[in-house]
Amino acid sequence: MTDSLVLVHPDAGTTAQMIAGRLLAAVQEALALRGTAHVALTGGSMGSALVTALADHPAVSVVDWSRVHLWWGDERYLPSGDVDRNDTQNVDAGLARLPLDPAKVHHVPGPDDSESAEAAAAAYERALRVSGGGAWDVVLLGVGPDGHVASLFPGHPAQLRDDALAIAVHDSPKPPSTRVSLTMGCLSRSREVWFVVSGADKAEAVAKGVAGASPAESSAAQVRGLERTLWLVDEAAASQLT
Numbered sequence: 001m002t003d004s005l006v007l008v009h010p011d012a013g014t015t016a017q018m019i020a021g022r023l024l025a026a027v028q029e030a031l032a033l034r035g036t037a038h039v040a041l042t043g044g045s046m047g048s049a050l051v052t053a054l055a056d057h058p059a060v061s062v063v064d065w066s067r068v069h070l071w072w073g074d075e076r077y078l079p080s081g082d083v084d085r086n087d088t089q090n091v092d093a094g095l096a097r098l099p100l101d102p103a104k105v106h107h108v109p110g111p112d113d114s115e116s117a118e119a120a121a122a123a124y125e126r127a128l129r130v131s132g133g134g135a136w137d138v139v140l141l142g143v144g145p146d147g148h149v150a151s152l153f154p155g156h157p158a159q160l161r162d163d164a165l166a167i168a169v170h171d172s173p174k175p176p177s178t179r180v181s182l183t184m185g186c187l188s189r190s191r192e193v194w195f196v197v198s199g200a201d202k203a204e205a206v207a208k209g210v211a212g213a214s215p216a217e218s219s220a221a222q223v224r225g226l227e228r229t230l231w232l233v234d235e236a237a238a239s240q241l242t
């Protein structure tokens, strides 16, 4: 397991801009080395802020976006296009401005396109296996105040599952209650894991995550990148780090 590195930025805006620059560089490098790149995006406030910063970045066109596969670490099980879906929020935040290959933007099916969250998770897992997802270059993870990442909540039965790449999550403490998530094991099969967090309400979750708290206290603390684990945070979110 790799150690975590914490990089602190003055505020949420500069955090998003620095993540965007770092992501451009990571994707450019993955394309040069392997010809393709697999990135798992995140929902939540920072998830969309960094997508906006990416689309606005002066060097955004350096990357050949047609070779980049985009996935989501988790999705709220809602119909496609629903404004509360993570992908809809990311698309509206700026993904729509990137010259992506639609066949390489891998949405989790919603109830309009699958019989159940289990069926959606199975379809997502099939897409992962067919397209080489699951061998991530970068997994981006927002962190909830309760320490959850993706839709893996501390103490929830789905939290530590490693028997699949993608699973249905029911009774989520954060609405909506039904979700589809990559498993802890799948998230951890990434060269790099970046926790992207801002705000004072996340300070305790950041401190516990960085300190390696138990599963009962933190899902974030259970995920590590194979080569690198970064906490990209603002000063408010870093305020309880010792």
Ligand SMILES: O=C(O)[C@H](O)[C@@H](O)[C@H](O)[C@H](O)COP(=O)(O)O
Pocket: 042, 043, 044, 045, 046, 047, 074, 075, 076, 086, 141, 142, 143, 144, 145, 148, 149, 150, 151
């Ligand atoms: O459905 C969601 O909202 C995401 O899957 C979730 O994992 C999110 O990334 C964190 O809860 C942080 O979200 P905020 O940055 O909005 O607090």
